[in-house]
Amino acid sequence: MNKILVWDPLVRILHWILAVLVIANFLNEDGEFYHRWIGYTATAIVVVRIVWGFVGTKHARFSDWFPTPARVIEYTRLKLKGQAPRYIGHNPLGAVMMLLLIVLVLNQGLTGFMMGTDQFFGEKWLEEWHEIASNLILVAIGLHVLGAIFESIKTRENLPFAMIHGKKRPHGHR
Numbered sequence: 001m002n003k004i005l006v007w008d009p010l011v012r013i014l015h016w017i018l019a020v021l022v023i024a025n026f027l028n029e030d031g032e033f034y035h036r037w038i039g040y041t042a043t044a045i046v047v048v049r050i051v052w053g054f055v056g057t058k059h060a061r062f063s064d065w066f067p068t069p070a071r072v073i074e075y076t077r078l079k080l081k082g083q084a085p086r087y088i089g090h091n092p093l094g095a096v097m098m099l100l101l102i103v104l105v106l107n108q109g110l111t112g113f114m115m116g117t118d119q120f121f122g123e124k125w126l127e128e129w130h131e132i133a134s135n136l137i138l139v140a141i142g143l144h145v146l147g148a149i150f151e152s153i154k155t156r157e158n159l160p161f162a163m164i165h166g167k168k169r170p171h172g173h174r
Helices: 009-027 032-055 069-080 092-115 124-155 159-165
Strands: none
Touching: 009 032, 009 124, 009 159, 032 092, 069 092, 092 124, 124 159
């Protein structure tokens, strides 16, 4: 069966580099120097992904998958009935997760930077928010992985593998 390229090389590379950086930073939580620079690198990766969301290939663009409330509600309604359509790019719930992860990683970069400034150094509320948000990232990643597994089973298409080679079945192929 012919497959089409959905996830371009930049999207795939940024995805997997970010995954490695997030894991590295959770494993290196107390290593201040490396933790900080891994965090800055992860933030830069997300900024590149945001830019690519405006100028990149079709399925990389926000305009292809941006999750309006109406799209999310309709998709969720159909999903609960077992009638949700198959999407080539991000489905509306996957798009919500994408935006959530972008916001959370940017938050970590910003709060991590702020903790190193004179104005915010030692501020407990900031440290606590940084830690809470890091735990939210773990929860979001868990949901992201579970969602990818669930959709892989439902659509009979290995979505994590598609994020490696970039290809998926075209519309109309089940």
